[in-house]
Amino acid sequence: MLRRLAASAALCLLAACADAQTIRIATFNVSLNRDAPSLLARELEGEPSAQARAVVEILREVRPDILIVNELDFDADGRVLQAFQNLLSAANGPGEPLAYDVAFAAPVNTGVASGLDLDRDGTVGGPGDAWGWGDFPGQYGMAVLSRFPIDETTVRTFQRFLWRDLPDNLLPRDFYGGVADQLRLSSKSHWDVPVELGEETTLHLLVSHPTPPVFDGPEDRNGRRNADEVRFWLRYLDDSPTLTDDAGRTGGLPADAAFVVAGDLNLAPVDGDGRAEVIRALLAHARVQDPLPASAGGVEAATEQGRANLQHEGDPALDTADWRDRPGPGNLRVDYLLPSADLRVVDAGVYWPAAASDADGASRAKRASDHRLVWIDVELP
Numbered sequence: 001m002l003r004r005l006a007a008s009a010a011l012c013l014l015a016a017c018a019d020a021q022t023i024r025i026a027t028f029n030v031s032l033n034r035d036a037p038s039l040l041a042r043e044l045e046g047e048p049s050a051q052a053r054a055v056v057e058i059l060r061e062v063r064p065d066i067l068i069v070n071e072l073d074f075d076a077d078g079r080v081l082q083a084f085q086n087l088l089s090a091a092n093g094p095g096e097p098l099a100y101d102v103a104f105a106a107p108v109n110t111g112v113a114s115g116l117d118l119d120r121d122g123t124v125g126g127p128g129d130a131w132g133w134g135d136f137p138g139q140y141g142m143a144v145l146s147r148f149p150i151d152e153t154t155v156r157t158f159q160r161f162l163w164r165d166l167p168d169n170l171l172p173r174d175f176y177g178g179v180a181d182q183l184r185l186s187s188k189s190h191w192d193v194p195v196e197l198g199e200e201t202t203l204h205l206l207v208s209h210p211t212p213p214v215f216d217g218p219e220d221r222n223g224r225r226n227a228d229e230v231r232f233w234l235r236y237l238d239d240s241p242t243l244t245d246d247a248g249r250t251g252g253l254p255a256d257a258a259f260v261v262a263g264d265l266n267l268a269p270v271d272g273d274g275r276a277e278v279i280r281a282l283l284a285h286a287r288v289q290d291p292l293p294a295s296a297g298g299v300e301a302a303t304e305q306g307r308a309n310l311q312h313e314g315d316p317a318l319d320t321a322d323w324r325d326r327p328g329p330g331n332l333r334v335d336y337l338l339p340s341a342d343l344r345v346v347d348a349g350v351y352w353p354a355a356a357s358d359a360d361g362a363s364r365a366k367r368a369s370d371h372r373l374v375w376i377d378v379e380l381p
Helices: 007-020 039-045 050-062 079-089 173-182 221-237 276-283 296-305 307-311 359-368
Strands: 002-004 022-032 066-072 102-104 142-146 190-198 201-208 258-264 335-339 344-350 374-379
Touching: 022 050, 022 258, 022 335, 039 079, 050 079, 050 359, 066 079, 066 201, 066 258, 079 142, 142 190, 142 201, 190 221, 201 221, 221 276, 296 307, 335 374
Parallel strands: 022 066, 201 258
Antiparallel strands: 002 102, 022 374, 066 142, 102 142, 190 201, 258 335, 344 374
């Protein structure tokens, strides 16, 4: 679903950004998921929660030109996305209104019934037997909001891509038995969303939100799926001919395409659960650069919370998730913006203010989500 509001405004903005020479891209797991269909739409259309208001305040402060959102419930009629846009652009509330001319969202696998006993508990039905864990179709969805046009004719989605079709996959066939060949890889979806930055400049947003590599058993089905959902992008960047999208088009990303891998990948390169070697391979890929967005608040939080954080080997300045420390993995880097090596990144950061210097900002970040917004500033070609 692609919503266009004011194409002329996007062109005007393009001219302004060309003068400024940079655009800001952000990814944010906003945790705007609710327990039943339509609950989030009604909330955002009526009286937004303190959490939703905190999300809006952060976005109005950071002011990205392109925004990738994880955990925003998807509905086929677009009520949630429209209400979210309306909140950002409303005249009331703190900060300057933030309007996006284009918004894209599409179906995801969460909550979509498979009709199979995927969790092997002897019954069929419920979130564990959906193609992706969820209580209803669209829970924990994704979206892209942009001040620039999206080329809707070349958007690619991989919602129905089969796990078995990923080269060198880790599919635990012994656990799934006869249903293994029917499993979808994406717990939500994988998207290639082309954003038109100019007449001859297209930026491909490679968006996903893999399952957490936990909440399973010795078969490690979630750990394996998480690793392969991240590994998908390695194959996509290598233009693997085995990748077939939902429209039947094959192959990956052309070698000369500019891109940003974006989203909550639920996998840290150091510490935590999951197969860290997979995200390290993505970070080290020849086509990828890692701008290392950082914050002072991540360091402060790790020091004050202690516990699991004291055992971490990774740099807490790079953390993007504020998770429980006992039990739990502590704070980790799991949210990413990884631009192609041909793009010039002029600045990057994580919205995690240190309370010692910005108590209001630190409180706002904590109210909004257990994840922190990540942003990069990229110079236009």
